Structure formats: C-alpha cells, structure tokens
Amino acid sequence: MNATDSQQVNSWFYLSWQSSSVDHLPFQSGPFKAHQFLIDVSNTSVAHSSNPTKERLFPLMACLSPPSTFPLQAHNLDSKPTEEWLLSSLKSPKTPMQLKTFHAHIIKTNLTQNDLIFGQLFLCCSISNAMNYATDIFSNIRKPKLFFYNAMIKGYSQNGHHYKALQMYSLMRSRSVSCDSFTFPVVLRSVSSLNEIQTGKELHGVVMKMGLYSKLILQTALIDMYCSCGSADSARFIFDRILERDVICWNTMIAGYVKCGEFNKARELFDRSPSRNVSSWNTLVDMYCKTGDIEIARQFFDEMPEKDIITWNAMLSGYAKIGECESARKLFDQMVKRNVVSWNVLITCHVHNRRFLEALDLFRMMQVSDVKPNEVTVVSVIPACAHLGALELGKWIHGYINRNHIKMDVYVNTSLIDMYGKCGNVEEAIGVFDNAKVKDTFLFNTMIEVLAMHGRAEVAFRIFMCMRREGLKPNEVTFIGLLKACSHVGMVDTGLKYFEMMREEFGLTPKVEHFGCMVDLLGRAGHLQEAHELITKMPMEPHPVVWGSLLGACKIHGNVELAEEVALRLVELEPQSCGNYVLLSNIYSKAGRFNEAVELRKMMKEKGVKKQPGCSSIEVNHVVSEFFAGDRAHPKCKEIYEQLDKMVKRLKAEGYEPCISSALHDVDMNEKEQTLVHHSEKLAVAFGLISTDNRTPIRIVKNLRVCDDCHIFMKMVSKYYDRQMVIRDCSRFHHFSNGSCSCSDYW
DNA sequence: TGTGGGAATT
Numbered sequence: 001m002n003a004t005d006s007q008q009v010n011s012w013f014y015l016s017w018q019s020s021s022v023d024h025l026p027f028q029s030g031p032f033k034a035h036q037f038l039i040d041v042s043n044t045s046v047a048h049s050s051n052p053t054k055e056r057l058f059p060l061m062a063c064l065s066p067p068s069t070f071p072l073q074a075h076n077l078d079s080k081p082t083e084e085w086l087l088s089s090l091k092s093p094k095t096p097m098q099l100k101t102f103h104a105h106i107i108k109t110n111l112t113q114n115d116l117i118f119g120q121l122f123l124c125c126s127i128s129n130a131m132n133y134a135t136d137i138f139s140n141i142r143k144p145k146l147f148f149y150n151a152m153i154k155g156y157s158q159n160g161h162h163y164k165a166l167q168m169y170s171l172m173r174s175r176s177v178s179c180d181s182f183t184f185p186v187v188l189r190s191v192s193s194l195n196e197i198q199t200g201k202e203l204h205g206v207v208m209k210m211g212l213y214s215k216l217i218l219q220t221a222l223i224d225m226y227c228s229c230g231s232a233d234s235a236r237f238i239f240d241r242i243l244e245r246d247v248i249c250w251n252t253m254i255a256g257y258v259k260c261g262e263f264n265k266a267r268e269l270f271d272r273s274p275s276r277n278v279s280s281w282n283t284l285v286d287m288y289c290k291t292g293d294i295e296i297a298r299q300f301f302d303e304m305p306e307k308d309i310i311t312w313n314a315m316l317s318g319y320a321k322i323g324e325c326e327s328a329r330k331l332f333d334q335m336v337k338r339n340v341v342s343w344n345v346l347i348t349c350h351v352h353n354r355r356f357l358e359a360l361d362l363f364r365m366m367q368v369s370d371v372k373p374n375e376v377t378v379v380s381v382i383p384a385c386a387h388l389g390a391l392e393l394g395k396w397i398h399g400y401i402n403r404n405h406i407k408m409d410v411y412v413n414t415s416l417i418d419m420y421g422k423c424g425n426v427e428e429a430i431g432v433f434d435n436a437k438v439k440d441t442f443l444f445n446t447m448i449e450v451l452a453m454h455g456r457a458e459v460a461f462r463i464f465m466c467m468r469r470e471g472l473k474p475n476e477v478t479f480i481g482l483l484k485a486c487s488h489v490g491m492v493d494t495g496l497k498y499f500e501m502m503r504e505e506f507g508l509t510p511k512v513e514h515f516g517c518m519v520d521l522l523g524r525a526g527h528l529q530e531a532h533e534l535i536t537k538m539p540m541e542p543h544p545v546v547w548g549s550l551l552g553a554c555k556i557h558g559n560v561e562l563a564e565e566v567a568l569r570l571v572e573l574e575p576q577s578c579g580n581y582v583l584l585s586n587i588y589s590k591a592g593r594f595n596e597a598v599e600l601r602k603m604m605k606e607k608g609v610k611k612q613p614g615c616s617s618i619e620v621n622h623v624v625s626e627f628f629a630g631d632r633a634h635p636k637c638k639e640i641y642e643q644l645d646k647m648v649k650r651l652k653a654e655g656y657e658p659c660i661s662s663a664l665h666d667v668d669m670n671e672k673e674q675t676l677v678h679h680s681e682k683l684a685v686a687f688g689l690i691s692t693d694n695r696t697p698i699r700i701v702k703n704l705r706v707c708d709d710c711h712i713f714m715k716m717v718s719k720y721y722d723r724q725m726v727i728r729d730c731s732r733f734h735h736f737s738n739g740s741c742s743c744s745d746y747w
Numbered sequence: 748t749g750t751g752g753g754a755a756t757t
Contacts, residue, residue, distance in 0.1 A: 123748075150748060185749045220750050251751045279752045286752070313753040320754090344754045379755040414756040446757045477757055 081105070086117055090124040095405065099125060099133055119147055126155030129407060131164075146177055154186045162190035166199065181212050185221040192228030200225045216242065220249045227256025232265070251279050258287045278308050285311060289318025313341045320349035325358075340371050348380040356384040357624060360393065373400075375407045382415040389701030389728050390619045391423035410438045414446050421450025424699060424726045424733055433463075439470065445477045452485035454733060455742075460485040461494075476508055483517035487524055488732070495521045512538070516546045523553025528562055544573045551580065555587050563587045571603075578604070578611045579704070586708065616680035616702045620691040627683040629675070636687065644686040648677055651716045659709035676709050681727060685717060688725075697724035705729050715739050 081089070090102065102121060111117045125134035134155050138148060149172040156165035169187045172179065184207055191200040204222055207213050219242055226235035239245070239253045250273045257266035270276070270284055281304040288297035301307070301315045312335050319328035328349050335342060343366045350359035363381045366373055373381075378401055385394035398416060401408065413436040420429035433439075433447045444467040451460035464482060467474060479502040486495035499518055502508040515538050522531035531550050535542050547570045554563035567584035574580065581604050588597040617626045625634060634640060648656070658673045681702050688698035706714070706729045718725050719739030727734045735742035 119748075147748065154748070180749095182749050217750050224750075246750090248750050255751060277751090282752045308752090310753045315753095317753065339753090341754045348754070374754090376755045383756075409755095411756045416756095418757065440756095442757055444757090449757060481757080 083111075083114070083117060086111075087120055090117075090120040093128040094124055094130075095128070096130055096133065099128060099130055103137070115145070115147065119151060122148065122151045123155070126151070126158055129159055131155050131159050131161060144177075146172075146180060146183075149177055150180075150182050150186070153183065153190075157186050157190045157193075160193075162193045165190040166194070166196075179206075179210070181215050181218060184212070184218055188221045188225040192225050195229050197226070197229035197231060200229060216244070216246060216249060220252050223249070223252050223256060227252075227259050230260055232257055232260040232262055247273075247275050247277050247280065250274075251277075251283060254280065255283045258283060258290075263287055263291055278304070278306055278311065281305075282308075282310050282314055285318070286314040289314060289321060292322065294318050294322055294324075309335075309337055309339055309342070313339075313345060316342060317345045320345050320352070323349070323353050325349050325353050325355060338369070338371060340374050340377065343369070343371055343373070344376045344380055347377065351380055351384050351387075354387070356388050357626065359384045360388075360390075360624070373404075373406070375401075375409055375412050378406060379411045379415050382412075382419045386415070386419040386422040387701075388617050388619070388624050389423050389699055390617070390624045391420075391425060391699060392619050392622045393624065394419045394423055395428075396622060408436075410436065410440050410443055413438075414443045417443065417446045417450060421446070421453055422728065424454075424728065424735075426450060426454045426456065430459075439467075439472070441467075441472050441475055441478065444472060445475070445481055448478060448481035449484065452481050452488060455488045457485040457489045457491060457494075474502075474506060474508075476502075476511055476514070479508065479510075480513050480517060483514060483521060487517060487521035490521075490525045492521060492525045492527065512540055512543045512546065515540075516543065516549055519546050520549040520553070523550050524556060526553075526557055528553060528557060528559055532562065532566075544570055544577070547573070548580070548583075551583050555583060555590075558587075558590065560587055560591045560593070575607055576609055578609050581609060582611075612704065614680045614702065614704050616684040616700050618684040618688050618698065618700050620688065625684070625687060627680045627687070629680045629683075630678040631680065631683060634683075634687070636690070639690055640683055640686045643690050644677060644682060647682075647686060647689075647717065647721075651713065651720060654716060654720055656713065656716055659707075659712060676707075679707065679710050681706065681710050682713060685714065685725065689717075689721060689723070694722060697726060700725070700727045702727060702729045705731065706734060711741065711745070715741055 086102070086106075094102065099121075102124070106112060106114075106117060106121060122134055122137065125131065125137070134152065138144060138152055141148060149168060153165045153168045156162070156168060165187065169179075169183070172183075184203060188200065188203060191197075191203065200222075203225075207218055207222070212218055219238055223235040223238050226232070226238070235253060235256050239249070242249060250269070254266050254269050254273070257263070257269065266287060267284070270280060273280060281300060285297050285300045285304075288294070288300065297315065297318050301311065304311065312331070316328055316331050316335075319325075319331060328346055332338065332342060332346050343362070347359050347362050347366070350356070350362060359381065363373070363377070363384075366377070378397055382394060382397060385391075385397065394416075400406070401412065406412070413432055416432045417429045420426070420432065429447065429450050433443070436443060444463060447463050448460045448467075451457070451463065460482065464474070464478070467478070479498055482498045483495055486492070486498065495518065499510065499514065502510060502514070515534065519531045519534055522528075522534065528550070531553060535546055535550065538546070547566050551563060551566045551570065554560075554566060563584060567580055567587075570577075570580040571584075581600055585597045585600045588594070588600065614629050615626055617624050619625075627634065631637075658676050660673065660676070681700055684700045685698060688700070692698065706727060711734070714725055714727065714734070714736045716739065717723060718736035722738075723736075725734075725736040727736070732743065
C-alpha cells in the first residue's frame with residue numbers, strides 16, 4: 001500500500017491508531033515518515049466485526065474464527081454443521097473456548113464414536129497448542145485405539161514436548177499396544193530433537209523386529225534421525241543399502257550431510273542424485289548461504305529449473321546472514337509471493353544490522369500486508385524496541401501479542417523481559433518473568449541481567465537460587481549477569497564468590513568478559529591495583545573492553561597516573577577508537593592538566609580519529625525520533641532549537657556553566673559551547689519537553705556515555721523543569737529527579 | 748494420522 005498516493009485517498013480511511021480498535025502499529029513519524037496511516041476499510045476486521053449478521057449465525061459457527069476470517073458465505077446459515085464442515089473447520093487452530101464448544105457439540109451429537117471427527121478434534125488440539133486439553137480427553141478414553149496414541153505423540157512432538165512424546169510412546173508399549181508405521185517417524189522426530197541417539201538406536205531395533213524395516217518411509221526417518229544426532233555415517237550405511245530410493249530419501253541424506261557439516265559430501269551426493277526436485281536445490285542454496293559462499297548460492301538460485309517460496313526465503317536469509325540489507329530488500333521486492341518467513345528474515349536482517357527504525361517500519365508494512373505476524377516476528381521486532389528504548393512501542397507490541405493470541409513462547413518472554421529492562425521498566429520485566437510458563441536458561445539469564453542493570457543485586461541473586469532449584473544449569477552468560485549485579489552495587493566479596501563458583505562448582509572457564517566484569521567490580525570499588533593485577537594475570541589477551549573498565553575506574557577514583565598508562569595501552573590497541581581519547585582527555589581536564597588534554601586532541605587529529613557521532617533517541621506518542629549532535633533533520637527542528645536556547649538561558653540564570661572540557665573539538669570557546677549545547681541528548685530532551693506534559697517521564701537512549709556537561713545539565717533540567725528523566729547510556733541507566741541522578745555521579 | 752527444504756531470545 002502506498003500511503004502517499006493521493007488518488008487512492010477517497011477509498012481509504014484516515015485513522016489515527018490510538019483512537020481505533022484496529023491492530024496496526026502507527027507509521028513511523030521520525031523525521032521522514034507521515035504521522036498517520038491509511039487503512040482500507042473494506043478489508044479490515046472493523047468492517048466485519050460490526051456486521052450484525054454475525055449474531056444471527058448458528059452459535060457454534062459464531063464462536064469459531066476471528067471475524068476477519070469468518071467464512072460468511074461458506075455455509076448455509078439455517079442448517080446444523082455437517083460432518084464435512086466439522087472436519088474442515090477442525091483443520092485450523094482454535095482458541096481453548098472454541099475447542100470446548102466443538103468438543104461439547106461432538107459429545108451432544110454422539111459423534112465421539114466417529115473416529116474421523118473425534119480424531120480430528122484431537123489433532124486440532126495439537127495444532128492449537130492445547131496439548132493439556134488433548135491430554136484430558138485422552139486420559140478419559142477407556143481403551144484408546146492406536147490412532148489416539150499416534151495423535152498424542154504427534155501433538156507432543158509438534159508442540160515441542162519431545163520428552164512427553166517419548167513418554168507416550170513408552171506408555172503405549174507398556175500397555176502392549178502395537179505400533180505401526182505411522183508411529184515411528186514421529187517418535188524418531190522427537191528423538192532427533194532431543195539428540196537421543198541411544199533411544200534412536202533402540203527404535204531402529206524395534207522397527208527391524210516388527211518387520212517394518214523394508215518401508216522406505218521408516219528408513220528415511222532413520223536416516224534423518226542418525227543425521228540429526230550427528231551420525232552421518234550410520235545414516236549413509238542405511239542409505240547405501242536401500243535398493244529403490246525416492247527423491248525424498250536422497251534429499252534426506254543430502255540435507256543430513258548439511259546438518260552434520262559435511263558439505264562436500266552433500267554436494268557430491270547432490271551431483272549424483274538421479275532426480276532432483278525443488279527441495280534438493282533448496283538444500284544446496286541454503287547450504288551455500290550457511291557456509292557464506294553467497295555467490296555459489298546465487299548461482300544455484302539462478303540456475304534452478306523452478307523456485308518455490310522456500311527457495312526465495314533461503315536466498316533472502318543468505319543475504320540477511322551476511323548483513324546485506326540492501327540485497328535482501330532488493331530480492332524481497334522481487335518476490336511474487338511473500339510469507340511470514342520472508343518478512344521475518346528481512347526484519348531480523350535490519351535489526352541485526354542496527355537499523356532499528358527501518359525494522360519497525362517493515363513491521364508496520366507487514367501489518368498492512370496480507371501476512372499475519374507470528375511469534376517469530378515479534379521476537380525479531382522487540383529487540384529493536386529494546387535498543388531504541390522505545391517503551392511505549394514495546395508495550396504496544398506486548399498488547400498486540402495478547403490481542404492477537406500470538407504464542408507466548410520462551411523466546412517471546414525472553415525478548416519482552418529484555419525490552420522492559422532496557423527501557424527502564426523493571427517491574428514489568430519481573431511481571432513477564434513471573435508469568436512465563438516455561439523458564440529456560442536464556443530467560444533466567446535475561447532476568448538476572450536486567451536486575452543487574454538496575455542495581456537490584458539481591459533480587460538477581462534470588463533469581464539465581466531459583467534457577468538452581470529448578471535444576472537449570474547456569475552457563476557463562478548467567479555469571480556475567482551475576483558479576484555485573486555485584487559490580488553495580490560494589491559487592492566485591494560476593495563477586496569473588498561467584499567468580500570462584502563458576503569454575504569450582506560448574507566447571508565453566510571464565511572468558512574475557514568475566515575478567516572484564518571482575519576488573520570493573522574491583523576497579524569501581526576502588527581496588528585499582530588489584531584490578532590492574534588481574535588484567536596482567538589473565539590467561540588470555542585482554543580485550544580492549546577490559547582495559548576500558550579499568551580506565552573508567554581510574555576516572556571515578558581520580559587516579560591520573562594509572563589512567564595514563566591504561567589509556568596509552570588502549571590507544572595502542574585501538575588507535576581509531578575515539579572513546580579512549582575522550583576519557584583520558586576528561587581525566588586530564590578534571591585534574592587541571594589542560595596542556596596534556598590539548599596534546600591529546602592534537603594526537604587525535606594527526607591519527608585522523610573520528611568521533612563516533614552521538615545519537616539519542618526518544619519516543620513521543622509511540623513514535624521514535626533519533627537525534628544526532630547538531631541534527632537539523634527533525635520536522636520540529638525550529639521549535640526544538642528555540643526551546644533549547646530558552647533552557648540554556650534559564651539554567652544559566654540558575655547557575656549552569658557549560659563544562660567546556662567536555663567538548664573535544666579544537667575550536668574557540670564560543671563555538672565549543674555551541675557544540676556542547678547541541679549534544680544529541682539535549683536535543684532529545686528539548687523535544688521531549690515541548691511534546692509531552694510535565695507528568696510524563698522523559699526517556700532517552702544514548703549510544704555513547706553521557707558527557708559531564710550533559711549530566712549536569714540533565715540534573716538541572718530535572719529540578720527546574722520538574723521532570724523525571726531516564727537516560728540509558730551505553731552502559732547503564734541514569735534516573736534524574738529533582739536535581740540528582742541515581743548513579744550518584746559515578747559512571 | 749507418516750518422509751525433505753526457509754525465520755527468533757541473554
């Protein structure tokens with residue numbers, strides 16, 4: 001849809017999203033996009049949900065599908081649902097309420113003995129992710145037929161409950177229900193997912209004993225199982241002994257080699273295969289995308305006799321993997337048909353390449369396309385909100401998930417916790433954590449990290465205990481979170497305890513990141529020498545970030561000598577990174593050693609070090625605006641600069657003095673002051689003040705550290721403009737309120 | 748009711 005096409009406007013309906021019940025995200029305003037968006041009324045759920053005919057429908061039918069997909073013309077409204085209609089309706093996912101209605105109807109009409117219909121209800125539970133309901137029904141069947149066992153196994157397997165699938169298989173064996181050739185492929189699937197090669201081998205034996213081994217389908221399933229468990233040779237042993245292989249069997253073996261990383265063998269087999277279909281080619285395209293041989297992948301892509309949507313998506317994700325957003329977008333635009341995967345790949349590509357606003361724009365475009373976002377989509381988009389600090393957008397997507405019944409899996413919950421944490425809303429993050437049905441290591445790690453970020457160390461430790469109680473094994477990332485928690489509140493002893501624990505108790509080898517955290521912890525707490533010593537004793541090459549932590553600590557504790565040594569080391573390691581020069585220069589200035597500060601700036605000039613542009617983003621009315629220092633791209637640019645002038649005048653009257661040493665440019669004083677005044681976070685604050693009422697906290701995200709001057713400025717703004725402000729810089733949160741900051745000026 | 752191929756989190 002082209003929102004700017006004026007000829008279309010008559011048939012479109014202007015709608016600002018806040019006032020509507022339609023679930024679309026507003027278009028990005030930012031500096032470039034329209035504030036409002038257009039919707040085709042004839043094609044939305046609004047039109048259908050207000051349609052009075054719905055009330056007159058047969059009640060069972062009325063509760064079936066969301067209004068937008070309701071097949072109004074599909075059946076006779078006066079008659080009862082036919083068996084065929086029931087069968088076909090049960091092929092698409094249902095809400096728990098809808099499942100109950102169907103179940104009740106089936107019982108009332110004595111259809112429970114109808115294997116086809118009752119079985120379909122069963123399968124419907126499985127595709128609706130309602131295995132609890134299926135389990136209930138199953139446990140009430142006195143003597144389940146083989147079919148029901150198969151359906152249960154399939155349901156568990158497809159919903160990711162692989163252990164339960166295997167348990168169900170064991171149950172049927174223990175009840176002496178004999179399996180058939182439908183049982184094994186599904187059970188083997190779960191075996192593959194669990195990487196349980198031993199169980200797989202046992203099943204192989206059972207298949208042989210039952211005389212089912214000659215079935216090509218089962219041999220293919222076994223090949224897949226062995227490859228998924230990393231045993232390509234066993235698979236090949238089976239493959240070589242099959243007399244008549246079909247194309248699926250060939251494909252399974254080729255894809256199996258790819259799974260095991262044996263790319264040459266995969267290629268060899270592909271070249272030898274007697275017949276190929278689209279899937280065979282797709283496997284090869286995908287393989288070369290994965291190995292990074294994008295040109296060869298493209299060659300295969302161009303040469304193949306026919307392409308399906310998976311071909312296109314595989315190629316698309318190839319470009320995405322190497323970060324080529326432009327090529328990906330070009331290919332995406334050439335696609336005749338796109339599905340949810342195509343959109344997801346493209347969105348993820350943009351997020352991974354830090355093109356967050358574009359990713360959000362794509363998400364908006366997706367919502368007005370004919371493809372419905374799913375849980376993978378939101379897991380791709382939510383991190384974009386997290387990075388931008390776009391709390392309102394993030395909340396909106398959270399609501400969107402609920403309203404659209406998008407599956408809240410462990411990925412979705414993890415990204416929500418991370419987003420709420422990074423957007424400064426810890427309580428909400430804890431809420432999501434508490435409500436998460438499945439909690440895995442990722443989810444726990446994220447919760448711990450969020451608590452650490454906000455200085456809630458004690459809670460983080462409790463969550464860690466909880467994690468251990470649940471029998472989850474902590475990994476390296478868990479300990480990074482714990483160590484960060486310690487360093488933010490200065491708990492040196494506890495930090496040392498965890499550092500020890502990860503090695504002694506969990507056999508984890510500390511990585512450079514862990515040493516970084518330890519250096520940070522010791523340094524912040526003032527143990528500069530110990531921190532320095534730890535760096536020299538590290539078993540690996542200290543990453544610049546580790547030195548950076550020590551440098552930061554030197555700044556906090558005003559140790560100019562050590563700072564100098566560390567900074568020179570850093571300048572050697574990363575001569576093009578401006579942050580180190582900035583920090584050292586600030587340290588010199590603070591110590592009154594201005595000559596050295598000037599020298600340093602000269603050095604930067606000579607080496608051609610460019611300052612990384614500071615960028616701050618702020619979200620106003622669900623729209624994220626980005627500001628660079630001195631930026632004039634925003635539509636409200638004029639008002640913003642006027643407001644900023646007013647603010648500087650007002651605060652100067654209250655005693656604000658621009659802290660010139662924060663300006664690193666070798667220019668005259670006046671210009672320096674201007675540079676400072678136009679720092680990106682000040683522009684963002686000015687915009688926030690003119691765009692929101694004074695009860696709204698201003699939330700800003702900055703890509704660099706907040707400079708001294710801005711820090712002082714923000715404290716004063718919070719006091720004299722009576723505003724709560726939360727600024728997230730590249731390492732922590734600053735909560736400004738009534739003239740002071742939560743970081744107590746140490747950052 | 749079964750086999751192969753594309754997407755996600757700290």
